[in-house]
Amino acid sequence: MIINWSSAAHKLSQQGQAYVLVTLVGVSGSTPRNSGTKMVISNDDIFDTIGGGHLEYKALKYAKKMLDVAKNAQHNAQHIEHFQLGSHLGQCCGGNATVLFECFAATGVNIMLFGAGHVAKALVPILAQLPCKVTWVDSRAEQFPEDVERYHNVEKVVSETPEDEVASMAENSYFIVMTHNHQMDFAISQAVLKRADFHYLGLIASDTKWRRFQQRYKHRDIDQTQVARMNCPIGLADVGGKLPIEVAVSVSAEIINVYQAEQLRVATLTEQLEQASQQCSALDENAGLASDLVNDLDTNININSATDLTLKNKRRPSSQQGIHWQEFKQLLNTD
Structure with a gap:
């Protein structure tokens, strides 16, 4: 087409x-x-x-x-x-x-969603309405809805090793992990943590699952500062509920909260840079005026110095009285 x-x-x-x-x-x-x-x-x-x-x-x-x-x-x-x-x-x-x-410029965010279960199926229609590009990954082709192509910003990926898909994403991407298999969740999250350039990493997990994963990250020598950046349990705490749509709303609300905070940070930084640039321009202008003033002062000083020197040559010493002998001699020669 x-x-x-x-x-x-x-x-x-x-x-x-x-x-x-x-x-x-x-x-x-x-x-x-x-x-x-x-x-x-x-x-x-x-x-x-x-x-x-x-x-x-x-x-x-x-x-x-x-x-x-x-x-x-x-x-x-x-x-x-x-x-x-x-x-x-x-x-x-x-x-x-x-x-x-x-x-x-791009205004949306890149999201990779792992898992095509009940929560993911409730989440995708919400994400599809947001300024984002979603790469939806699962190892089971039959789990994807038949009409997934109707979402213009959602791409379906069937992969036997979903963790390998992590490398295909750009830096500062968002990763949502909610597959049907705990070991798969661990492999995916570990791959994201090793990259250390993600903007968001959310994992759906119970308290017990999360504690086990944290211990396994330590045993695999995963950087704990990266682990601390993870969002687990996933979703906004203020949006509770266990129904798939309730969890989906909570997760999407957290995604919106994160990318809006980033947009605000970038806008604030841009404004600060513009203000700094204006201040530098003002300083440069003032420096130019100051330079012109110094040049004018130098010129005046040079003129005054030359004038003073001329006057000094003509001026008689304070101790002298009457006419100077050289002047007197000149008068005599003139006569």
């Missing part, structure tokens, strides 16, 4: 994925497409076209750079670039095109 740029932008926004909207905002002469033509470029795909050729190749290359920057910067960005199709890009149409690049 071919998706146009507007549908792609809507879908990617819902999934919280980063993408670049490329628009021809101005054209002159002969160009492959008219002004207003758009295309969308994501990390994994391209939607629509601005005419192909070297122009589109350049646009694609620049959009990929913006996406790479967005992974770390985590904020939107805009840029306008002008292209001469003939002299610079070698396209026979020979016109000019002005291209607007609008990069929309």
Whole structure:
């Protein structure tokens, strides 16, 4: 199924994925497409076209750079670039095109959910409505709902060794562990702990299971500071209940709480950096004014020093009275 740029932008926004909207905002002469033509470029795909050729190749290359920057910067960005199709890009149409690049940074979170039991089946429809991408993993293909594909931001993965899937996730990912097998839960959680770059690790477990797991982590020399970061029991304590939907609501509430806290932290840090940048600019401006003042003072001092020196050469010593002999001699010679 071919998706146009507007549908792609809507879908990617819902999934919280980063993408670049490329628009021809101005054209002159002969160009492959008219002004207003758009295309969308994501990390994994391209939607629509601005005419192909070297122009589109350049646009694609620049959009990929913006996406790479967005992974770390985590904020939107805009840029306008002008292209001469003939002299610079070698396209026979020979016109000019002005291209607007609008990069929309990823807003969602990457979640890997292990287990397709009752709680997971109640949890996925909730997560599917959030700005996140869910990778749903289980070793039993028959456990997944038949209509799992209807969730645009959920990917089903059937794996005989679910713990091996941990390595496929990006850093700062969220991991939810609730399989049907305790040993599998331990292997998965151990793999996440060894990575030590997770943002969230939640484990569904009773008190007894959790104590046993903690002892086993110690015996496996797992970093205890990483173990302390785990969320077990999983879910918000204020949202109780044992029904699958009650547990699912509690877990999803905890996920929302965690990623909103991170968004607030990033927003606060960004604001602080902007304020610091403004203060540095103000300091630089003041330093420039101070430098100009010092230069003016130096100039005045030099002028005054020169004037003083001239006056000093002309001024008679305080001990002298009458005319100086050299002046007197000069007068005599003049006569």
